[in-house]
Each structure stands twice: as structure tokens, then as C-alpha cells.
Amino acid sequence: MNQPILSVREITKSFGAIRAVDGVSFDVYPGEILGLIGPNGSGKSTLFNCILGQLQPNSGEVEINGRPVSGRRPCDLNKLGLGRTFQQLSVFPQMSVIDNIILAGQEHRGSLFGRLFGAPDAGLTADAERLIEFFRLSHLKDEMAGSLSYGQQKLVDAAMAFMAGPGLVLLDEPAGGVNLTMLAGLKERLVSYNREHGTTFVVIEHNMEFVMSLCSRIIVLAEGRIIAEGPPDEVRANPTVIDAYLGG
Amino acid sequence: MKRRLTPILLVVGLALLIVAPLGQTDYIKYILSSWLIFAIAAMGLNLTLGYAGQISLAQASFIGIGAYTTALLTLAGVPWIPSMLAAMAVSFLVGLALGFPALRVQGHFLAFVTLAFNTLFYLVARNEDWLTGGPYGLSGMPRPDFWLFDTNQNLPFYYFTLAVFVVAAALMWGIVRSPWGRAFKGLRENPIRAESLGVDTRRITLLAFAIGSAYGGLAGALISPLVQFINPDSFALVQSIRILLMVVVGGAGFFFGPLFGAAMVILLPEFLRFTEGYYLMIYASAVIVLMVFCPSGLIGAGQALRERFRPGHRVRGDMKQGSQL
Amino acid sequence: MSQFLQVFLSGLSTGSIYALAAIGFTLLWQAAQTVNFAQGEFVMLPAFFVLIGIHWLHLPLWLSLIFGLIVAVIVLGLLFKKVVVEPMLPNGGLPLIIATMALSILLKEGTKQFYGAEAQPFPNIFPQTTMTLDGAVISVQDIMNLVVSLGVVVGLTLFLNRTRTGRCMQATAQNPEVAEILGVNVKRMVLYTFLVNAALAALASFLISPIYLAKFSNGETLGLVAFIAAIVGGFNQIRGALVGGLLIGVLDNLTATYVTTEYRAALPLVMLIVIILWRPQGLLGTSEGRQV
Numbered sequence: 001m002n003q004p005i006l007s008v009r010e011i012t013k014s015f016g017a018i019r020a021v022d023g024v025s026f027d028v029y030p031g032e033i034l035g036l037i038g039p040n041g042s043g044k045s046t047l048f049n050c051i052l053g054q055l056q057p058n059s060g061e062v063e064i065n066g067r068p069v070s071g072r073r074p075c076d077l078n079k080l081g082l083g084r085t086f087q088q089l090s091v092f093p094q095m096s097v098i099d100n101i102i103l104a105g106q107e108h109r110g111s112l113f114g115r116l117f118g119a120p121d122a123g124l125t126a127d128a129e130r131l132i133e134f135f136r137l138s139h140l141k142d143e144m145a146g147s148l149s150y151g152q153q154k155l156v157d158a159a160m161a162f163m164a165g166p167g168l169v170l171l172d173e174p175a176g177g178v179n180l181t182m183l184a185g186l187k188e189r190l191v192s193y194n195r196e197h198g199t200t201f202v203v204i205e206h207n208m209e210f211v212m213s214l215c216s217r218i219i220v221l222a223e224g225r226i227i228a229e230g231p232p233d234e235v236r237a238n239p240t241v242i243d244a245y246l247g248g
Numbered sequence: 249m250k251r252r253l254t255p256i257l258l259v260v261g262l263a264l265l266i267v268a269p270l271g272q273t274d275y276i277k278y279i280l281s282s283w284l285i286f287a288i289a290a291m292g293l294n295l296t297l298g299y300a301g302q303i304s305l306a307q308a309s310f311i312g313i314g315a316y317t318t319a320l321l322t323l324a325g326v327p328w329i330p331s332m333l334a335a336m337a338v339s340f341l342v343g344l345a346l347g348f349p350a351l352r353v354q355g356h357f358l359a360f361v362t363l364a365f366n367t368l369f370y371l372v373a374r375n376e377d378w379l380t381g382g383p384y385g386l387s388g389m390p391r392p393d394f395w396l397f398d399t400n401q402n403l404p405f406y407y408f409t410l411a412v413f414v415v416a417a418a419l420m421w422g423i424v425r426s427p428w429g430r431a432f433k434g435l436r437e438n439p440i441r442a443e444s445l446g447v448d449t450r451r452i453t454l455l456a457f458a459i460g461s462a463y464g465g466l467a468g469a470l471i472s473p474l475v476q477f478i479n480p481d482s483f484a485l486v487q488s489i490r491i492l493l494m495v496v497v498g499g500a501g502f503f504f505g506p507l508f509g510a511a512m513v514i515l516l517p518e519f520l521r522f523t524e525g526y527y528l529m530i531y532a533s534a535v536i537v538l539m540v541f542c543p544s545g546l547i548g549a550g551q552a553l554r555e556r557f558r559p560g561h562r563v564r565g566d567m568k569q570g571s572q573l
Numbered sequence: 574m575s576q577f578l579q580v581f582l583s584g585l586s587t588g589s590i591y592a593l594a595a596i597g598f599t600l601l602w603q604a605a606q607t608v609n610f611a612q613g614e615f616v617m618l619p620a621f622f623v624l625i626g627i628h629w630l631h632l633p634l635w636l637s638l639i640f641g642l643i644v645a646v647i648v649l650g651l652l653f654k655k656v657v658v659e660p661m662l663p664n665g666g667l668p669l670i671i672a673t674m675a676l677s678i679l680l681k682e683g684t685k686q687f688y689g690a691e692a693q694p695f696p697n698i699f700p701q702t703t704m705t706l707d708g709a710v711i712s713v714q715d716i717m718n719l720v721v722s723l724g725v726v727v728g729l730t731l732f733l734n735r736t737r738t739g740r741c742m743q744a745t746a747q748n749p750e751v752a753e754i755l756g757v758n759v760k761r762m763v764l765y766t767f768l769v770n771a772a773l774a775a776l777a778s779f780l781i782s783p784i785y786l787a788k789f790s791n792g793e794t795l796g797l798v799a800f801i802a803a804i805v806g807g808f809n810q811i812r813g814a815l816v817g818g819l820l821i822g823v824l825d826n827l828t829a830t831y832v833t834t835e836y837r838a839a840l841p842l843v844m845l846i847v848i849i850l851w852r853p854q855g856l857l858g859t860s861e862g863r864q865v
Contacts, residue, residue, distance in 0.1 A: 078445060090438060092434055092438055094437055102430065103442070106427040109427075112451070115427040115428065117426075120426055160445060303670075355666065357853055363797075364843075368839055371839050493674065496671045500667075536675050540664075540668075543668035
């Protein structure tokens, strides 16, 4: 099998006496869509934050393309090809949609001072417009991102995660609060992006139907540990998983 | 429509600035120069606060650093241009240092740290007589002389200030519409998101302080030869508050906000002479009313008004939260 | 040693007056997230209300003090909340800060216009006698200032902890949503906080003005000292503001006597910076609500 794009090794993170994540290990392979599910308080978000450099794990190691990245800041991880979306709305509300998207790509172009003296759009307008088109937001590109509907802002957030052409994108509850029509559209766009670009996704999600139909493999967390792992159908039928959800 | 209008407005604006001092008294020419100088300082603070969302109550101390540096150098016989560059460089470096607290604390706490810094600067300027002349300050700074064009009269000095202002504004325009400007705004709107998109928010925060402070230093480099007398009182905390009021009243985060804001603080009192001592009271009340009804400042109010008369255009409702703490 | 005691006690006395202003500042911050940049002017102004009572209304001193207190509570408490803070709350933090800065200019200039730029003598509330203790000359005024301020602080603490209204005010400050659910009239409690702040400022004004004289520009230093005291002690509690105020009063006096008069004002500022950067919750504060 080829080299994993992301390896999580024995990550442990405690808050005081509570072990939010307890020795979790898994690999993510290029091109797959991995779902990370679990009842509330199972440690999904903490694990995500440890991978993304927002939190420092107490022990364990995260590797991207075989390179250890523990202790790196989020902005450096992004430069290593790690994109992410946020659970809460996370756009730049007082900037136009196209500026949001260009900001998401500009830091990958040239040096700090090169950017000051280079083109105002860092040569990204065409790329940004293509991505906006892909997410079917073209009619809104000059609107302030903050004036868009909730679902549209979620799409802008997702588009920003893709702008720099990352190899791996971590999606934090992409379906949360999005209405059904928009949800179908979002899923279709994600799958199609994955097919076209071979981008790897790791998805945290509460919406079971969404995650089951989107992901090729699912990891179930409960009380900070992995309790099941496998294709959606297998996980769905797994009694331990059912217990964890019902008993939790 | 708007694209074509902007250059015309710019040319008209510049023409107005060129004819403004003609036929005016010497005193008005002096006041006009002082307006442009404060507009430069406010422009710097607008970058730090309006664009990058980092509050600073220390801008007057950077004008002070610039003014003392320029005064000491020009009194020692150094020409104005290198003195000005030195003033900007020193302000830039001190501003960079002042940016470090912003990496740890935000909002009110940052306001207090910068406020304390300004007061400390004042104390040093007042007590270190050997360098700053103490409470009596420094005087007799020469006005810049460029061979054929000397600025000893107030009219040439005004044009000299105007030229510096135009260059400073053009550079600022370049900065705010470059990727740096986008990164500054990203820092203001959502620092965590910006960081996750590869924006080095630490570096951008420090730069926002350093560049804003360098503009303060530039203003100081102009104040020094304009007034030809500086003492610590000109750079006390009250002055920083005045500059902050300029930025917010004009419209924080709008490019031309500081120019209008500085006009409100520096020029308007001259037109309201007849109100005698009541000007500051009127002004202060007006600021409070403005903050209630239009916290995005004069330009924001102007925009809201225009939107009202042009239906079908979306009002920037988000400005309500403009550069909130 | 006797000099030290003298300096220490008079520092404690001024410090306790600072503490009154700092406590008001803290209460406003807790209850309404209002950072009042006009707090110094709030301490400057009530003395002039008293002077109006004496010179214009020809009231005796004690009645003028009551008059000053009532006017201060109405103007700096009720009106400040209704006219300035309340309409501004939906606009967020920065506009409110700017508005209180403008308010400080308004109050300062207003006082200057209506009462002149000269410092006005303010009647002594306490006898100007001294007593000797272990060789140290101690002014009765200092002792009385200390006693009155500490008395007020103790009274306030008892009010906040022991009475129903006081506890409702605390609940409002800590968690307005929960307080609302529990049936507390949150709006009224916030209003009370503003009134208490105004009363504290007025008391500070009455105690400090006989020493500093009543002057329109008094607020500049007083305001600075008040919020330094509030932050140094811990932004979110009364105890902290009290300790902060006393600490600054004492340190200020000690520095001026034993180290440097030129930089006496620098020490609290340096303390402020150091504390904000290394212990933003203050010396006595807990780190609640400041997690990233």
C-alpha cells in the first residue's frame, strides 16, 4: 500500500483530569474520504485540533506525508498542504467573496515582500473565479461574504479550504446547519472535487446519512478511543458502535 | 460607473488641496499643513486599527519619537530627508516592539498596554533633559531647504507637506490593496481562519503596528520643522486619544477616513471660532451622537445615506461591527 | 522608621481613595462590559457639584455634600447609562470606548467653561490636625480618609454578599443569561451598578478634593490610576481593585520619597504592562473567561 498522507500516532490530550483523546492512532491514504464520527464528547474535535496545530497534544505524533509536524503552527501546516473548514461560520464577513478566496491562496504565492510588491491579487483572480464557479457562487463573487446566507457562507468556507490546492482537507461538520437541498449540492461538490483532484478528505460529522454516503471508510471514536473502523455498512452494523451511541 | 468616477474625484480633491491655501492668512496655511500632518499620523493608525483591527493608544508617542529624532538630527546639521528616514526607521522599530504585547492580549488590554506605553514615553521625554530638553523641549529646528525650493514661508511648507502627504497616501494605497492589505483585513475579521489559510498572523500583527508607527514617525518628522518647537505635552496621551478620535470619526477601515477625521479635529475648530471655548464640548457631544447612530464614522454614514437613496443596493450591514474589539 | 510610617500611611490613605474609583470601574466592567475612559472625570466632577451647593445655593457643607452625591448619582449614574451606554451597547466595544473618551473631554471642557481653569479650594471635611505616633507625624485627615474609604468598601462588600439585591447584582455580573432565567431583573441590576459606581466616584471626589483642590484636569491622573489599580489587582473583583488601589498609593509615595520623584508615575505604568502581559487576570484574579 502507498504511503499515508496523514499518520496519527498515539495522540493523547488531557484537560485536567479528563482524557479527551486517549492514545488514538490511524492512517489516512491519498484520495480517500475518511469519516470520523462519535457521540458528543467523544474527542473528535479535540483530535482535530491536535492534528491542526490549534492544540498541543500531551503525547503522540502527527505526520503529514511521513514528516512529523507536531508543534507546528496552523499557518505552517497549511503551507504543507493541509486545508480545513470550520464548524462555526468562518468567512471574512466584511470582505467580498472573491477577496475571501484570494486571501486563501495568496500566502502560498511568492515571499512576504514579493507579495507586497507584486500584483494586488497575487495573480490569483482567474483561479479564484474558477473555484467560485465550481461552488456555483459566481453570481455572488462581489458581495460581502457576511451578507450571504448560512449555506452560501459554508460553501465559501469550503472553497477557501481548497484554494491553495491542498493534498488533505479536514472538514469540521460541513453539514451542520445546512438545509437539505444545499446539503445534497455540497456533497455532490465534495465528491466531484475529490474525483477531479484526488484530494483526500477527513470529515467530522453528526449527520449520519451524510457521512455514510460520502465516506469510503469510517472511524468511530468513543471516550477518546477508537472503537470501530471500516466501510460504512460494516460500521453501521457494528454492535459496539450502536452501544456507544445508545449508551452514550 | 464608480470606477470612472474615482479618478475624477481624486483629481478634484487634489486640485482643492492645491488651491486651498491660496489667498488665506499665514495662520490658516499653517493650520492646513498641520491638518495634513495629522492626517498622515491618523492614516498610520487607520492601518493598525481600521484595517488590522489592533487598537493602539500610542500613536502620539510615535509622532513624538519621529519629532525628537528629526529635531535632534536636523539641529545637528543633518538634512531633512535622511533625518526623516531615520525618524521613520526608529518609529518602525519601536512600533514593532510595541506589537509584541498584541500577540498576547487583545481589545481592552491592548488599549491599556499601549496607553501605558504612551504615558511612559511622555515621562521619559520630560525627564531626560540631556536628550529631549525636558519640559522646555527643543526649539529652532530648521525648515527643509531643497536648493531652489525653501520652505521657510508657510505656503511652500504647505506644498512640501502636501507632496509628502500624497506620496505617503499613495504608498498606503499600495499597501492596503496588496495581498498585505488583504492579510491585515483577514487578521481583523477572523484571525484563526486567517492563520489556518497560511497567513502568518504574528508577523502580520507586528507589521501592522510597525507600519502604522512609521507613519506616526513621518508625521513627527514634519511637525518638527512646521512648529519649530516641540515639548513633551505635544505627545501626551490626550494627543493619542485625539488621533484615535480622528480615525474613528472619519471612519476606521476606510481609506479616506483619516483625512476627514483630521479635518474635524484640526480644521473645524478654526471655522467654529465664534463658539469660543465651546468647540471641544460641541465636538465631544457630536462624537457621542455619531457613535450611537453611526459607529462606522463619517464615511460610513455617508455610504449608508447614499445606499438609502439608491435602492436595490445592499447596505453594508456588517459595518455595524466595524473593527470591533 | 518614623518617616517610613508617615509615608506609608499617607500612601495607604490616597490609595484607599484610588481604590474607590477602581472598584467602581471594576463593577461597571463586570456588569456592563463598559470600560469607562471617563472614570477620572467622574471623580473630578462631583466636587464641583458640592461647590455649586456651597456657593450658588448657599447650603451648609454637609447638605452640599449630600446634594453633590445625589446630583452625581443622577448625572454620572442614571444619565450616563441611559444616554450614553445603553444606546451604544448594540454597536460593540470600540464605539463605546470612543464615546467614553469623548465624554471625558466633554466633562473636562464643560467644567472648565462653567467653573474656570483655576483650581478651586475645597472645604476640609476632617480637621487639619496631626497626631504623633511613635515619633511619626500622622495627619488626622489621612487616617479619616482611610477609615471612611475602607468603611465604604466593607459596607459595599456586605451589601453585595448579604442582601438579596446585592446577590442579584453579582449574579447579573457573572452570568446575565442565567440570572435572567432565575427571575432577576437584569436591567435594573445593571442600572444599580451604574448608580453605585457614581456614588463611589463621588465619595472619592469628596475625599481627594480637599487634598488636590478641585480642578477640571484632575481626572487625567485619577482616571489613569483608577484603571491601573483595577487591572493590577484583578479586573474582575472588588478585592483586587482594593488591593490594587492601596498598592499603588503606597508604592507611589515610597518611590517618590526613597527612589525618584521624576519617575514616580512610571512605576504603576510599568507594573500595568508587566501584569497585563504575564498575568492578565491580575494579582488576585482568577483566569476565568480569558482562555483562548
